[in-house]
Amino acid sequence: MLPKPPLPDPPSDDKRWKIVATSMRRLGNQPHALIEALHSLQQTFGFLDRPGLEYIAGTLHAPLSKVYGAATFYHHFRLKPKGRHTCIVCTGTGCYIKGANRLLDDIEKKHGVKPDQTSADGEISLLTARCFGACGLAPVVVLDEEVLARVTSDDVERKLAEVRGNVPR
């Protein structure tokens, strides 16, 4: 068998690259570690940036296009940094029936963000989720990891106003 090309150096001397490297090494730096590596990169740095993707591709000896293809296939992965606050509206069936789309419309009206966008001031990223599996609480909104149950547009607005400008928890 041909020797493998050497492992690349991390993109910078940021210590956090060790976390990403470990997640890959745990699975033998094999190409099948790709999804785990992407999870780790996003968890560590908040989103998937280009140097990170190149680093993963180099370490796993995976083609760049394959890495990018996988990173853009899954909803969970983001290629852009998110805003200071994340507002996730559940659009599962239970929440849809109970008016999740109205919530989205009202947030868009008020803050000018559509799902998967970040407000111009970088404060709020609006996301949707397929289902949190908490349908008993529908409609559900998750704001910076705080679950807001059975919410109305007014509730969401009040909460958003509260966190805007605040440092997230």
Add this chain to the structure above:
Amino acid sequence: MSEPVTKAKLATVWLDGCSGCHMSFLDMDERLLEVAARAELVYSPLVDRKDFPEIVDITLVEGAVSSEEDLRKIRHIREHTRVLVSLGDCAVAGNVPTMRNPFGVEPVLSRAYDENVTAPAPRPRGVIPVLLQAARPVHAVVPVDVYIPGCPPSAETIHYAVSELLAGRKPELRKLTRFGA
């Protein structure tokens, strides 16, 4: 000598297209006489009449539906036509006129009326017809009975199709033409 009463009424219409299909129609050359013996060309860019007749047996439409004027026209024509034929790729599939669709109307107009001119001209408002949001093939707007793809369909294709239609048959065009032919 009077015309035989059974002569079919034929019309051709030119919407948003390059007139290539009409040129191809004219390329039928001497066969035009044969068509003329069986049909009367009652309305066409090639003849003088300005209003669409009350009822036409066969109307060949060239061009996509791109403007409000096209839309008004084709709806009227459909109501007054027995067999409506989409002639050529623009009518059948949208073709070149639809290449503007991905950009949206405003950027397209801006390119034509602001960027590439020495003196800015006013935007079309009616005398020059207002563009629709998207150019569309004819059947996206009104029901169409026969499709003759091709850019343009050859004179042979048109001749065959018109002859079949005049004989009351639906032309089988698969071997004669295709998109882009």
Add this chain to the structure above:
Amino acid sequence: MSPDEIRGMAEREREHQAGRSCVLQVCTAAGCQPMQSVEIKTALEAEAKARGIGEHQCQVKSVGCLGLCGSGPLVRREPDGAMYQRVTPGDAPAILDSLGSAPPTHLFLDTRQPFFARQTRIVTANSGRIDPERLEDYLAAGGYATLARVLTEMSPQEVIGEITRSGLRGRGGGGYPTGLKWSTVAKSPGTPKTIICNADEGDPGAFMDRSVLESDPHRMIEGMLIAAYAVGASEGYIYIRAEYPLAIARLKTALRHAERHGLLGNNICGTRFNLRIELRLGAGAFVCGEETALIASIEGNRGTPRPRPPYPAERGLFGHPTLINNVETYANVPSILERGGEWFAGIGTERSKGTKVFALTGSIANTGLIEVPMGITLRDIVFEIGGGVPEGARFKAVQTGGPSGGCIPEQYLNTPVDYESLMSLGSIMGSGGMIIMDDSSSMIDVARYFMEFCMTESCGKCIPCRMGTVEMHELLGRFLNGSAAKADLDLLEDLCEMVKSTSLCGLGQSAPNPVLTTLRYFRPEYDAALAAGGR
């Protein structure tokens, strides 16, 4: 742990528990946790401490799902089983005041109501009873005893025989006979064999698997262990959605405990049976519920399906014979092996055996999680157990099977819930989402909602699904905005048929179902939309 050690540990834990005169079980699953149930538990503990009530007298315990999520946060009391609803941390003193008597009226939840009384609990037997983060609790409830017996007393063939006899069918939606699947993998040449648990519960409006994993993770692990033994697998994977942080955390804890006690790894229960289980996080792709797509994802690829055959049973993960079942399927296994296939086959109908867990949501009085015997009627679920639609609204349809299922109207509510009956109505059993709609819902809108889901979840590999869903979505939109013509209705019907017949995988093949069932049962809505459009 050897079988004796398992018995011993269970015995000790049971004795320990028997000494307590009262246990307050606080649901800390994802349904109640956002409503401050962790704070409630803390408040109860503090209140008990302040009153000098020791843990041996009254233990406050974190448990999994108690079922009636819509009335949460819920607290249950042992030994009498009384329940408290819509509890707040401030209610702690009132709850402790009421220990010897009935709960105060504003907290009282009647456990004799059909919601609780009409359930048959196998998969959820321990849910809301045991602490999902303690192995000892599971052992005390009889956990892993079956595994020990299976490993020491039964051959793999006997295990498969028992599963076959039970009539268990896949609970992920397809309903493929589990015994048959197991025996195919067992017979497949090639090693190492692999076993996968599909916990990528993707149906919107369905949370059965999340609940099982948050409430009783060891049950699923034990089921996987038994399955691995039966088919001869030594590598295991659990593919779970990243959107379920609590379930992931509890599963990780359970796996760690199982490993530490020798229930995972090498020489399990002192036998020659080995199994490692790795957790892999899904990343938000509904199509990964499809077996070959799930395998592609674990292999580090885009989660696109591939044509079958070869089936994963012959050539699956990394080319090895692979068994894939979902959480609920595995969770049934320990009980079947404990009580016998015959016992399980005695529950349910001729061709659908056992129970099914459903997540009841939408316009219904009792929102939550239920487990019912197969063969129960939809009417009993909706109107008895579910308590019907809330006052002021009228029942219109029940949706089963999520984006792959259909909307069932009132006149079919007497249909028994089993795989074949639901399919004959144009829907499917699915993984267990059951959404109730009232007369305020437009069925065309509902159809379009599911179509939008399929459209954005389509992997894009085959054109019928990639574009068919887009075109159907567009046409449904025309019905909603009044621009639809008769030709659009014809085209929509053609599309449904074509996409169903030609798509590469189950996602596309079933995507038209919500449209087809609404066309079948709610046609007047489409006709009215045509009439309104004036075309």
Add this chain to the structure above:
Amino acid sequence: MAGRVLTCQIDGQDVSGLEESTILEVAREHHIRIPTLCHVPGLPEAGACRVCLVEVEGAARLLPACVTRIAEGMKVKTESERLLKYRRMTVEMLFAERNHICSVCVSNGHCDLQWLAQTLGVDHIRFPYRYPALPVDSSHARFVADHNRCVLCLRCVRVCGEIEGAHTWDVMGRGADCLVITDLAQPWGESASCTSCGKCVQVCPTGALSEKGKSAGEMAKQRRFLPYLTLMRGGNHV
């Protein structure tokens, strides 16, 4: 590896083929034409385009001829009203999906999609056209990628990954948003992995990938090298 010879029936004709052969291979050996799009001799199959679906007696579903192996006594129907209808709809969807303007396409007259439409009698598209705004990448010194004309058959991805071994191409996004990409979705001309071998251009069924400098109708593709190349490189997809 010489396998067993199996006999089966295709369109009522008795045919035989080696065990492990696909329906498509056996049909072609017997000059029975099954339309295909993503299939190219010499490449591993994708089973993605669904144009080659056939009816197999006793099978609950339609099966893709390109990946379905023959079996003893199998009865296959390659043509029926239903199949024709579905194949037509498939082609219509492909046309509606992107901006295929045949008249001005480099591959006009040499295009597999165009040819399929003609042979299946698709003379107009009933589906609403999508008119997506898609890029044209002309950054490569010798080639052009025009996403308006891509049908996502994955031939370029497969030939690049499996035969050339560069894996420059892959697919990003999902569903209707899928796009073929080079490396990290960067301009083709900046791709570090591309060897500029041009195989992707030659296998592309439409005008999506073409040689620079070609005008409308000038881009005919050359694919006969592929099965031989595959064989020489030790592949078994011939």
